[in-house]
Amino acid sequence: MTPTYQQLINRNRDHAAARPAFRPALQPTLPTVIVCCADHRADPAHVFQLKPNEAVVLRNPGGRITPALLQELAVLATIVAVEHLDSNVELLVMHHTDCGMTHLSPQRDAAVLTAMFGTTPSDALHLADPFQAVAADVESLRTNPFLPPTLIIGGLVYDLDTGLVYTVVAPAPLSAVS
Ligand SMILES: [Zn+2]
Secondary structure (H helix, E strand, O other): OOHHHHHHHHHHHHHHHHOOOOOOOOOOOOOEEEEEEOOHHHOHHHHOOOOOOOOEEEEEHHHOOOHHHHHHHHHHHHHOOOOOOOOOOEEEEEEEOOOHHHHOOOOOOHHHHHHHHOOOOOHHHOOOOHHHHHHHHHHHHHOOOOOOOOOEEEEEEEOOOOOOEEEEEEEEEHHHOO
């Protein structure tokens, strides 16, 4: 057993001892799904001071809306949030400054980006600017015919230097967007 793994197991024992003695409900207590980057510096549990069982979080490199992410959302809607998708579920997409995705080049890293986005990389991916990228990702969700019109969608950027979240696209129901 490695020291790191032992440390994690020790923390788990503390967690198990401190948690309430009942199984949490499958649905999160806040009707919220957060899509965000896998970067440890932009963990929504910390950024939003989430309490246990409050939100569903999907993470990938960049927090980007990719074909794989859309498939995961569809499965999630089926197994977890199906009861909530008719009312007031918020889907928040959060990108962040200094994201590792900004270090990728559409030319140099074309193969990996094509695999991730399912399309030929271009400047439309907005790799360098998280504000433009999150706006583009929210727009792609708004034009997705498979999402329910009552779903509330918003886009945010988390600033690693200040700890503040900036609203790029204010959360609004799909049905309210023309
Ligand atoms: Zn990132």
